[in-house]
């Protein structure tokens with residue numbers, strides 16, 4: 001089943017390398033968030049915006065107001081490019097903040113990937129080198145998962161293997177493709 005995945009985290013990283021964004025971020029956050037080559041220090045910015053300091057919330061709002069419009073543009077472009085490819089069954093937009101940002105409007109259907117809290121925490125500690133605190137603060141900065149789940153059209157259980165989750169995803173994509181072929 002040919003699908004294209006558009007990754008919002010990747011688009012976010014790309015935006016942080018663009019000159020216009022870097023100028024706006026330097027003006028907003030200062031030189032200390034850049035290394036000697038002029039690249040943004042992502043871990044440092046992450047610590048600020050997902051931190052417990054009183055200024056963290058404002059910093060996150062400032063960061064998002066700078067980067068989200070441009071990320072949205074890139075996502076739209078990537079989705080359009082994927083749709084133009086021959087033989088594509090679906091385009092999957094992978095975005096943690098899909099509902100918060102309104103990027104949901106680029107989609108026909110919203111799929112929630114369901115994983116118990118302890119498993120989620122263990123996976124990112126193991127694979128992303130996050131601490132339990134980093135995991136908690138990222139999630140606390142998103143809509144509550146129960147809300148995300150309620151606002152979604154489909155739920156996929158990813159508590160076990162990637163293969164099992166992929167199998168469910170294939171079924172969801174087939175169902176959507178079938179109903180859009182009918183309409």
Ligand SMILES: CC(C)(COP(=O)(O)OP(=O)(O)OC[C@H]1O[C@@H](n2cnc3c(N)ncnc32)[C@H](O)[C@@H]1O)[C@@H](O)C(=O)NCCC(=O)NCCS
Nearest residue numbers: 008009012042043045046049064067095096097138141142
């Ligand atoms: C703060 C930044 C510099 C931290 O970079 P870092 O490499 O540590 O994280 P990365 O970008 O890989 O994101 C990893 C995860 O953090 C969470 N996260 C990232 N940004 C946000 C956000 N604005 N709100 C809530 N959670 C977020 C998501 O679960 C995401 O999948 C970076 O995340 C960023 O620029 N965020 C703003 C853009 C954005 O919203 N990106 C997420 C698109 S889904």
Ligand SMILES: Nc1ncnc2c1ncn2[C@@H]1O[C@H](COP(=O)(O)OP(=O)(O)OP(=O)(O)O)[C@@H](O)[C@H]1O
Nearest residue numbers: 009094095096123124127128158159160161162165
């Ligand atoms: N079924 C699975 N078995 C083992 N590890 C998994 C499984 N599914 C995902 N992971 C791992 O869990 C971590 C988080 O998964 P993933 O990046 O897909 O989540 P995400 O919801 O997109 O997170 P974020 O929104 O923060 O990017 C990754 O390191 C990934 O490799």
